[in-house]
Amino acid sequence: MMTTEPRLRIAMQKSGRLSEDTQKLLKRCGLKLNVSDRRLLAHVSNMPIDIMRVRSSDIPGLVMDGVCDLGIVGDNTLEEAALERQLIDQKYDYVRTTGLNFGGCRLSIAMPEEFNYQGIKSLNGLRFATTYPQLLNRYARENGINVDFCLLKGSVEVAPRVGLSDGICDLVSTGATLEANGLKEVEVIFKSQASLIQNPAVLEPSKQKILDTLLPRIQGVMKANESKYIMLHAPKEKITQVSALMPGKETPTILPLAGREDLVAVHVVATETFFWETMEELKALGCDSILVMPIEKMMG
Numbered sequence: 143m144m145t146t147e148p149r150l151r152i153a154m155q156k157s158g159r160l161s162e163d164t165q166k167l168l169k170r171c172g173l174k175l176n177v178s179d180r181r182l183l184a185h186v187s188n189m190p191i192d193i194m195r196v197r198s199s200d201i202p203g204l205v206m207d208g209v210c211d212l213g214i215v216g217d218n219t220l221e222e223a224a225l226e227r228q229l230i231d232q233k234y235d236y237v238r239t240t241g242l243n244f245g246g247c248r249l250s251i252a253m254p255e256e257f258n259y260q261g262i263k264s265l266n267g268l269r270f271a272t273t274y275p276q277l278l279n280r281y282a283r284e285n286g287i288n289v290d291f292c293l294l295k296g297s298v299e300v301a302p303r304v305g306l307s308d309g310i311c312d313l314v315s316t317g318a319t320l321e322a323n324g325l326k327e328v329e330v331i332f333k334s335q336a337s338l339i340q341n342p343a344v345l346e347p348s349k350q351k352i353l354d355t356l357l358p359r360i361q362g363v364m365k366a367n368e369s370k371y372i373m374l375h376a377p378k379e380k381i382t383q384v385s386a387l388m389p390g391k392e393t394p395t396i397l398p399l400a401g402r403e404d405l406v407a408v409h410v411v412a413t414e415t416f417f418w419e420t421m422e423e424l425k426a427l428g429c430d431s432i433l434v435m436p437i438e439k440m441m442g
């Protein structure tokens with residue numbers, strides 16, 4: 143008799159702001175998946191994993207109800223869904239396994255440019271267009287104001303201009319959409335990024351084993367994203383000072399340069415921030431030929 147091996151089911155956004163980064167992350171973790179537009183349950187060919195491709199707003203519910211073991215979704219969508227489900231007595235528990243360092247944005251209140259903003263209290267009694275009524279309500283409650291809302295699933299920024307609302311509560315990243323629509327950001331009410339979430343029930347051992355393989359890979363990819371491989375030429379006589387600039391636990395690799403008695407090559411793994419913060423000092427010590435390269439993966 144044929145036995146079917148249990149497969150870990152992960153929900154991800156089918157198309158939109160998070161889908162490309164999610165797919166890229168899974169591929170960099172070594173998952174071979176054949177994603178075509180119409181295939182809504184994509185089989186990973188080299189691991190017992192299935193990827194369910196759905197609307198972002200459906201992901202929290204699918205994970206909380208146990209239809210999917212895991213999901214990749216924005217914290218904003220997750221928190222909104224948890225608050226809403228709590229209100230209507232549906233399961234709202236989940237485990238936030240890890241943040242994923244992409245899909246960074248903030249949920250903000252924005253008002254027309256000409257609005258005379260004098261602090262949170264000046265929002266009392268006003269009406270806001272939003273996709274996130276629960277998060278807006280919680281913020282209003284915590285700040286002792288009353289607000290009214292109207293629900294819009296997209297193009298929220300147009301609402302004040304057409305008389306639908308006084309202001310908006312929507313996601314912002316660059317601020318370009320606000321600016322293009324004559325709005326100014328007055329309060330940030332929630333900061334968000336994409337997260338890997340999990341149903342709170344204990345996974346069956348074979349599925350837990352798959353997750354135990356996957357998680358370190360995700361962490362390895364994230365670590366690599368934050369790190370750079372830095373190579374430079376340094377005067378031999380300044381090597382102590384150059385080494386002293388290198389980040390804490392990293393020991394630089396020092397290599398001779400053919401035909402040069404006065405110079406050595408220094409290689410180190412560091413964050414890009416470290417590079418920008420120390421570049422001037424490195425140059426002042428006589429370092430040159432500085433190269434900063436991306437790292438594909440980092441384990442251990």
Ligand SMILES: Nc1ncnc2c1ncn2[C@@H]1O[C@H](COP(=O)(O)OP(=O)(O)OP(=O)(O)O)[C@@H](O)[C@H]1O
Nearest residue numbers: 158159160197198199216219245246247313314315
């Ligand atoms: N401008 C932005 N910059 C960065 N991340 C964003 C931005 N807008 C949205 N996001 C993040 O991406 C997620 C998905 O946004 P997107 O607009 O693609 O879909 P959606 O309309 O929220 O959901 P659905 O898939 O249900 O239609 C948001 O929940 C948020 O976490």
Ligand SMILES: O=P(O)(O)OC[C@H]1O[C@H](OP(=O)(O)OP(=O)(O)O)[C@H](O)[C@@H]1O
Nearest residue numbers: 296297312313314315316317318319320
């Ligand atoms: O600060 P910015 O960089 O301008 O980004 C903010 C915009 O991005 C999102 O919309 P999206 O483009 O996803 O369109 P949607 O309303 O159809 O979801 C969000 O709802 C804002 O409208």
Ligand SMILES: [Mg+2]
Nearest residue numbers: 158159296313
């Ligand atoms: Mg959007």
